[in-house]
Amino acid sequence: MRDQYDLKNGRPNPYASKLGKKDRTALVKWWASAAGNVRMLPEDVAREFPDTKSTVAALRMVMKLRSVGPRASRAGARKRQPKRQAG
Secondary structure, three states, rough: OOOOOOOOOOOOOHHHOHHHHHHHHHHHHHHHHHHOOOOOOOOHHHHHOOOOOHHHHHHHHHHHHHHOOOOOOOHHHHHOOOOOOOO
């Protein structure tokens, strides 16, 4: 949830009293577990990935790239070969 939301004038849920204490406790436990899965993105990242679909696609690509591991580039491979001497 964004910091700029002003919730000072909020009002209680009128339907919460109909749940009963047992159901309210279960609801609070569920909400606490669900809210723990929320990740906050910095604003620059959120601009690049405005929705869940694009964010998940990018993260899956990162996971694939990590599983491939580092590979030597052709330019890097050429630098490591010993130079031939003219002659």
